Amino acid sequence: MVSRSLEKMMLIAVGLSSALIIGVPVLLYAINTMTTTQQIQYAQQASEAIFNATQQIDDGELTDITIQAYIPSKFAMMTDESGFTLQISIDTGRPQPETCMTWSEVFNHQIVVNYPLEPGNYYFTFAMVSNVIHITYSTSSS
Template sequence: MVSRSLEKMMLVAVGLTTAVIVGVPVLLYAIDTVNAASEFELARTFAQEVQNATDRVDLGVVANVISNVYVPNGVTVTATGNTLAVSFQKSTQEPIVWTSSYAHNIVIVGAPISAETCNMEVRMTSGTIEIIFVPHP
């Protein structure tokens, strides 16, 4: 009787060990996937905020836009002529770039270099769109 009980306990122990050995890596992969998806969504939301504000100023709908934005980790904002590019790169993956072209040239002042919350102001100055980032202290 004791040996059957011991046998059952050993089978349960082996089953639980197998579940942990297989389950933990799968769980960690799932968590990493969810984390990457949420980082991507934050970056996409940031890009949309910058592009929408720039579009409103470019079209003359408003003279300037001031908003509080969160710049996610891995995001860079660049401008070349009248093209604005917001890119997101997570570690070794290929960068994802959102670009928009406008009727006016764009200048970026104080482009964020790390994850931070900033005040962003988009305004028209002498026919040029200025996008100014000021980090919160």
């Protein structure tokens, strides 16, 4: 015959085990979702800043400009075949169809782009050279 207190302790142990078995994967999934959402938000903020700076050069408002932006992991920046459309994307790591988020904008001048492959804070310089917009990056403002 098992005592009542031992029975209660066993029920509590089974309940806690069940909570851990179910709760830990749910918690890890929630953390992963929050991290992915934050990376997408960083990419969107960077793309807005990059598009705005590119537009200022494209419109002739400025001949060159330098901005600072945080680039998340799995970030890519490229132009289409014509060189007039700038595309910025981030690999979300999610299953299809949400694997990649892409932002794009068409400009009046061709664009040559060089972007960082590692996440971090970068300075992007935008300059019009021979009627072509050049986008380069560095880790320092000089």
